[in-house]
Amino acid sequence: MTDLVTDRRTGTEAENAGAAEDAGRGADGTGTVELRVGEDWVTVCEVSALIPGRGVAALLPDGRQAAVFLDRQGRPYAVSNQDPFTGAYVLSRGLLGSAPGTGPFVASPLLKQRFDLATGRCLDDDDVAVQAYGTRIRAGEPAALTA
Secondary structure, rough: EEEEEEOOOOOOEEEEEEEOOOOOOOOOOOEEEEEOOOOOEEEEEEEHHHHOOOOEEEEEOOOOOEEEEEOOOOEEEEEEEEEOOOOEEEEHOEEOOOOOOOOEEEEOOOOOOOOOOOEEEEEEOOOOEEEEEEEEEEOOOOOOOOO
């Protein structure tokens, strides 16, 4: 079966064989969060490990860190965990929010700059951005984690 997966960086939908059902979860709420890293999908955690509105840090196979979030509607997002203003790996501990005219964002816990979760763009400085990752939730049995 081929489903559509929304790329959180671009907002576009693409066909993906075996993608998650509906909003990305199985009927029983199980599933794993996967990030698009290069050409591959990397499993980073089970959905149950995420609390809506809070972030977790994930170590990727190439050594980079991602800050992974689940918004209050159950949609996953991921951006680089490194705050570009300080160099500290802290964005996973930032506060989630939204404002008129923007999508969800994370505010750095250090200097409070806000980063759009879909694009990585800094909402307070047009010259700065963090890496944003495509995300999806794969429904079904827990998988062996790859990161």
